Amino acid sequence: MARKVIIDTDPGVDDSMAIFFALASPELDVIGLTSIFGNVRTPLATANALRLLEIADRADIPVAQGAHDPLTRLFEGPVPFVHGEDGQGELFLPAPSAQPLAIPAAQFIIEQLRAQPGEVTLAPIGPLTNIALALRLEPRICEWVDEVVLMGGNALVPGNASPAAEANIRNDPEAADLVFGADWPVTMVGLDVTLRVHMRPADIAEYATHGNAMSDHISRILPHYRRYFEANYDARGIFVHDSSAIAYLLQPDLFQTRRWPMRVTTAGIGRGKTLPTTGGQTLPAWSDTRW
Numbered sequence: 001m002a003r004k005v006i007i008d009t010d011p012g013v014d015d016s017m018a019i020f021f022a023l024a025s026p027e028l029d030v031i032g033l034t035s036i037f038g039n040v041r042t043p044l045a046t047a048n049a050l051r052l053l054e055i056a057d058r059a060d061i062p063v064a065q066g067a068h069d070p071l072t073r074l075f076e077g078p079v080p081f082v083h084g085e086d087g088q089g090e091l092f093l094p095a096p097s098a099q100p101l102a103i104p105a106a107q108f109i110i111e112q113l114r115a116q117p118g119e120v121t122l123a124p125i126g127p128l129t130n131i132a133l134a135l136r137l138e139p140r141i142c143e144w145v146d147e148v149v150l151m152g153g154n155a156l157v158p159g160n161a162s163p164a165a166e167a168n169i170r171n172d173p174e175a176a177d178l179v180f181g182a183d184w185p186v187t188m189v190g191l192d193v194t195l196r197v198h199m200r201p202a203d204i205a206e207y208a209t210h211g212n213a214m215s216d217h218i219s220r221i222l223p224h225y226r227r228y229f230e231a232n233y234d235a236r237g238i239f240v241h242d243s244s245a246i247a248y249l250l251q252p253d254l255f256q257t258r259r260w261p262m263r264v265t266t267a268g269i270g271r272g273k274t275l276p277t278t279g280g281q282t283l284p285a286w287s288d289t290r291w
Helices: 013-023 042-055 105-115 129-137 173-181 201-209 213-232 242-250
Strands: 003-009 028-035 120-124 147-151 186-189 262-264 274-276
Touching (some): 003 013, 003 105, 013 242, 028 242, 105 129, 120 129, 120 242, 173 262, 186 242, 201 213
Parallel strands (some): 003 120
Antiparallel strands (some): 262 274
16 A cells, blocks of 8 residues: 655755655655745745646646745745756746645645544655644644654754754744644654765766656756755765655665654744754753743
């Protein structure tokens, strides 16, 4: 039986890679995409999600549009220098034929978890605002979810959006703190992992050899993304961020995990830093989601 997954996403080049990776994996049944701001603004993330599904010939999968701003402030803006103005490496795809669902992303998440308790995994690969909103609307989703596997955070390594914080978490630390503090199983595939998953030029070149619409699209959008990495990191090729969370869903035994209480700094210079309690003692503040 394929594992049912909702991917919460802000496509984004690496989101596109992750979505196609999941769609190409028979072990996963992607039952919906929910859109969120981050790499691009939410309306464009929604359009990109719909267009990616059309490219994959999976327009049967619903897309629900999510929040436009973080829980407590306005969105600071996208990162076109990484993903392009369109989030797709400056391809500027035609508008999708389909439309998103009439219900918002948080409601879609609640309805799917309620209807299929214990069967659906949430895979957020963008800021965690939609997941936090769903928690606020219906706390019982903690009981209904199978697991939450997210791409984001940095436990023991520096950030990439600031010296302290990883981009997805920094875009809405308050939401992330709610998600990490909720009573459900969360696996964080953060920069501690993804900065060690390196796709080299020879690996990237393989996309052009498969001759299908998904691989061809990735070949077209990767050059812009790759130029950013090679200009800003001492590396040839790219780091594999969002797809690493999908890889964990498919083959968790490839990963070494540690179980720690986690909190998120929501103010000051460290805003967005994910803070694990790596010692044996869990302080009271680490179990109080009001912090």
